[in-house]
Amino acid sequence: MERQCIKIPKKKGEPARRILLDFEILDISLKIGSDESFLYLPLSRELLLHELTELPAEAKLAEFNFEPQKNKPTPEDILGFSPAYELIGDVALLEDSDLDSQKALRIAYVLLQTHSNIKTVLRPLTPVIGEFRLRDFEVVAGEPRTETVHREYGCRYKVDLAKAYFTPRLSTERSRILSWIKEGDVVVDMFAGVGPYSILLAKSKKPSKVVAIDKNPVAVHYLIENITFNSAKNIEAIEGDAREEAKKFAGTADHVIMNLPHNAYEFLDSAVLLTKPGGIIHYYGMTPEDDLFESSIKLIREAAEKAGRQVEVLEERVVRSYAPHQYNICIEIRII
Ligand code: SAM
Numbered sequence: 001m002e003r004q005c006i007k008i009p010k011k012k013g014e015p016a017r018r019i020l021l022d023f024e025i026l027d028i029s030l031k032i033g034s035d036e037s038f039l040y041l042p043l044s045r046e047l048l049l050h051e052l053t054e055l056p057a058e059a060k061l062a063e064f065n066f067e068p069q070k071n072k073p074t075p076e077d078i079l080g081f082s083p084a085y086e087l088i089g090d091v092a093l094l095e096d097s098d099l100d101s102q103k104a105l106r107i108a109y110v111l112l113q114t115h116s117n118i119k120t121v122l123r124p125l126t127p128v129i130g131e132f133r134l135r136d137f138e139v140v141a142g143e144p145r146t147e148t149v150h151r152e153y154g155c156r157y158k159v160d161l162a163k164a165y166f167t168p169r170l171s172t173e174r175s176r177i178l179s180w181i182k183e184g185d186v187v188v189d190m191f192a193g194v195g196p197y198s199i200l201l202a203k204s205k206k207p208s209k210v211v212a213i214d215k216n217p218v219a220v221h222y223l224i225e226n227i228t229f230n231s232a233k234n235i236e237a238i239e240g241d242a243r244e245e246a247k248k249f250a251g252t253a254d255h256v257i258m259n260l261p262h263n264a265y266e267f268l269d270s271a272v273l274l275t276k277p278g279g280i281i282h283y284y285g286m287t288p289e290d291d292l293f294e295s296s297i298k299l300i301r302e303a304a305e306k307a308g309r310q311v312e313v314l315e316e317r318v319v320r321s322y323a324p325h326q327y328n329i330c331i332e333i334r335i336i
Helices: 010-022 049-054 075-079 101-114 168-178 196-205 217-229 242-248 264-274 294-306
Strands: 002-009 038-042 060-065 085-088 091-094 120-124 137-142 147-152 155-160 186-189 209-214 235-239 253-258 275-288 311-323 326-335
Touching: 002 010, 010 038, 010 101, 038 060, 075 101, 085 168, 091 101, 101 120, 101 137, 147 168, 155 196, 155 217, 168 196, 168 311, 186 196, 196 209, 196 217, 196 235, 209 217, 209 242, 217 235, 242 264, 253 264, 264 275, 264 294, 275 294, 275 311, 294 311, 294 326
Parallel strands: 091 120, 186 209, 186 253, 209 235, 253 275
Antiparallel strands: 002 038, 002 060, 085 091, 120 137, 147 155, 275 326, 311 326
16 A cells, blocks of 8 residues: 655664654554665654654655555564553553653553554553552553543443552452352442442342442442443442441441451451351451461451451462562451
8 A cells, every 4th residue: 555654774764663653653554665775664644844854864755555564563563572561441551660751652652553452551650559549640642531441250340540449450359259159148348449349249149238338439439330330239339438337237248358458457347347157258468478367367366356256267368469578468267
């Protein structure tokens, strides 16, 4: 196909290609053309004058008959390295916190060009922080938004990533929790976020009731929308502090999910209060590698004993590595 291009002597081709990539103007759906002396770099739009002046002086505008790329190039083919990113719905989150803005923009442009399912590229400006476990983002390229819909195990979760917590990294963990739940169980999801535990188990396990609590009003707004979106039954969505809400559901839960790994230990009295005799707490924590489970189990046991209850440890697991020598762990523990 005939296309406008930059004709450039071969030895100047690579710097010109990089500049066109930076300007988001290299058409990577077409193969770069060549003859004995020149490269022909296809353009996806008209080159602006100031862009032309940035190119090596030998660069000329020309026409060339290009062939389409047979195998779409990967980001690695174009960039020379594989950019680290996490895909949430149609949003790519760049993972390298040391990127300068120019490099971030270049990666973003390549991701948008090579993956038609990516519409927005975001760069986190902060780690996950605060009570609501949020991050600030910069929109690097693409549609200027932080809201997306993520699909996981046949469910869809709408979330504004800047206003409510969500990570696809716990998807395996969420599906694993399912194996503990039986039809007719009552489940309390103390820190429900936009609903990925509550909705998945309500859809696939027929619990008699799921109480899904979150303190972040925006998370609960999405939770309610996601319940409808997924036609999930028997979920009560509550905006509130899990500690306060626990008093209203004391002694009712067959399962209590405590997915607030940095602070779950502060809510153990409430989790014990919620659990019916023989009910199970799914406790998440962040622990050092030399004390993965012991201190957490001690805290749970102490909370149970304070309430005149006993514990039986059912399972201890590392969910994922979180930071050097720090692990996200889960303990399944029966409260008798
Ligand atoms: N379970 C969800 C998920 O997997 O996406 C969300 C987990 S996120 C780590 C923890 C959630 O707990 C956040 O949505 C936050 O707003 C909520 N939260 C923090 N403190 C809370 C409290 N005192 N009571 C209820 N929710 C709380």
